[in-house]
């Protein structure tokens with residue numbers, strides 16, 4: 001991009017980001033290139049981490065704290081420097097972005113988002129999903145709400161972040177592969193550590209219509225695999241039926257884990273579904289109607305209230321799998337139809353992804369900071385997972401706040417409204433004012 005063609009407004013940057021298809025199959029590097037160009041031009045310290053897969057990258061743009069000799073202590077605005085406040089509440093200051101005595105080295109604020117999108121396959125769009133299209137007062141395109149809009153706003157305001165006095169560092173970070181595994185966010189945590197960046201507060205810009213969402217469930221996916229012995233069904237004793245053992249596990253999971261979540265809690269009525277949920281959602285098994293099945297693969301998920309440790313659930317499932325594994329090995333026939341398969345008999349459990357829950361409160365430091373900058377306060381908690389739980393787990397106070405509506409996030413004709421982008425611009429502008437005070 002030449003200087004003349006480099007986008008500068010939120011909308012122009014969003015257009016460029018939308019034009020780069022960044023589904024998990026394509027990778028997000030095209031979109032990262034756009035963001036890197038704009039953020040580098042603002043004067044940020046850029047740290048880019050290309051993944052060995054050749055298609056994905058994380059990017060971290062840092063605006064370190066500026067030296068402000070003789071300036072007032074953080075949190076006490078110099079006389080006459082504070083913008084007039086509409087209410088009696090004190091103007092938001094950089095004190096919002098200090099963890100305080102508990103962890104004095106944790107300072108600064110991070111605007112974080114993912115630059116991957118869900119695919120458009122099988123969806124019927126009114127206009128090209130990779131061309132930002134304004135229609136009926138809305139901006140349509142894949143990723144406009146989830147969540148290129150937020151990063152476009154952050155990038156558009158980057159020159160103002162760079163020019164501002166900053167009592168604390170400001171970080172803009174974009175990741176890959178949120179939509180499937182959350183790996184990009186997990187890598188980001190390591191990369192921040194490597195760079196010795198320890199922000200106190202993180203705003204994750206998933207679409208919330210600019211509400212400050214303090215909490216969400218964890219989102220966890222696992223695969224159980226059962227290996228039996230194929231045999232002609234007329235010679236039943238020489239085979240071992242994998243589906244039978246899979247069924248035992250599926251029954252256990254639904255009855256003793258999932259039903260137990262519902263019947264015995266814990267409960268939190270701030271969630272639309274006030275208890276942990278889950279289920280077996282995909283089963284692949286069997287060879288033919290007259291063949292003892294050699295294999296069954298069972299994919300399951302659970303979404304747990306954030307204070308329930310997903311690992312505890314995994315441990316319970318593993319215990320059951322170990323029992324079934326022993327049961328299957330004990331049932332290997334003396335004269336198996338397939339001696340090679342007989343050596344592989346058993347059951348295994350693999351964790352595909354554990355996406356931590358977010359366990360903040362509307363009065364916690366991250367939600368308080370977001371509301372002070374103009375986000376809407378809400379007691380509401382959501383059932384979808386985000387990277388915010390990963391950042392909270394890493395020690396930051398995190399809240400989900402971004403432009404657009406989650407209802408549009410993954411479907412056809414995804415859009416964000418210009419009003420939502422403007423609200424987000426006002427939010428980031430307020431943040432820039434606050435870090436200087």
Ligand SMILES: [Zn+2]
Nearest residue numbers: 146147178206
């Ligand atoms: Zn998202």
